Amino acid sequence: MAKKKETKEIDTSTEDKIKEAARVVFHKKGYAATRTRDIAEEAGINLSLLNYYFRSKEKLFEIIMLETMGVFVNSMIGVLNDEKTTLIEKVEIISHRYIDTIKEQPEIPGFIAGEIRNNVGNVLEKIPVSQIINNSFLVKQYKAEVESGRIKNVSHIQFIMNVLGLILFPFISQPLIMGGADIKNNEFNDMLEQRKKLIPIWIEAMLKA
Amino acid sequence: MAKKKETKEIDTSTEDKIKEAARVVFHKKGYAATRTRDIAEEAGINLSLLNYYFRSKEKLFEIIMLETMGVFVNSMIGVLNDEKTTLIEKVEIISHRYIDTIKEQPEIPGFIAGEIRNNVGNVLEKIPVSQIINNSFLVKQYKAEVESGRIKNVSHIQFIMNVLGLILFPFISQPLIMGGADIKNNEFNDMLEQRKKLIPIWIEAMLKA
DNA sequence: ATATTTTTTGGTCATTTGATTAAAATATTT
């Protein structure tokens, strides 16, 4: 497990190289399809080092999974519970922030969706997304708006599904709906930029429809 | 390989039992996480029979994958190219039909999304969803509506993403957003029923927003 | 009833895969 390593290294430590390689490969292929040898090769290290630093494939995966969920959840938590922004302002912020964040690692939505199905590391218990959402100020706010009649009487779950769906679905369905991949990569990018602005407008229209 | 089997059997043939078991297990766990022994057990047959009837795990998977994509695509193709229905009518039909169909096999969206990422059987070439959509009458219709100014000038890709995302995303994200699973299964079901009616209304509002 | 074909079974093989170990190489401390 490496006691210490005080040399302020310029190139990353072996441990970090492995973790970064694991992130890349796990995100791309998922837990089951990933071989520890794939990770070792991607990291350019000896296979034994993976077990030396992380004990097992599963342990390493759990670390990656929790960190990935962190990226996903942490960027949201603050916004959800901000008592100073309106509903639509929250949608604007989330829309922009998520699309920007995930653009840099577009495999994340598919990765999370895929791995939560088989639920390898029991992540759902460790990071209870559902509770985080339901206990958020956003939901209170939403219910108040419904109460006051300013928006239609529709379950807040529907609202959450719509916002997240509009943001995340393109990343998940891109290969299916936009064909091949890299040929029209610019087109996909332009689409995402547009969506950052359009999603809040769409959501607002839906709330009143 | 079985030349024939004329006995009009009440219980399904071995071949069909294997295929059905394969469908269930593949849909639930995906290609990589599925062991041929899982399928054999689910089907209640000897492991060798799987290879006897289907040559290999991969061959069997391709069959299931193509059939699954068929369920997904075929139910859509007719509607997409119906020249007698309006845009919104199409959305209504697709929304109802898809949600009803997929409710019976809710793993399908996650399965397709997950397997197309690793693209095991090169399905995207065999069933070019992207082309089917782009060559459809629906897209022509959409562009005409944009042209006439009756709906906002937004790429048809955005429109497709929105319709499919609103329909399919709940199935993919259910465990994440609605927590555990079966506890609130009724709630999920009610939500879907609502969505069948709401999605066309929402889409219409979005088109004009 | 006998022969032939088809289906099913149990056993086994070769490969892959996650993990371990002992020793070598490198770094750190004394």
Add this chain to the structure above:
DNA sequence: AAATATTTTAATCAAATGACCAAAAAATAT
């Protein structure tokens, strides 16, 4: 520099896994 601790390597293990095969069982044809 010697001693100690750490990191890295190569070789190997055991379990899992997809596939195969020869013989038994069942079904079909003669």
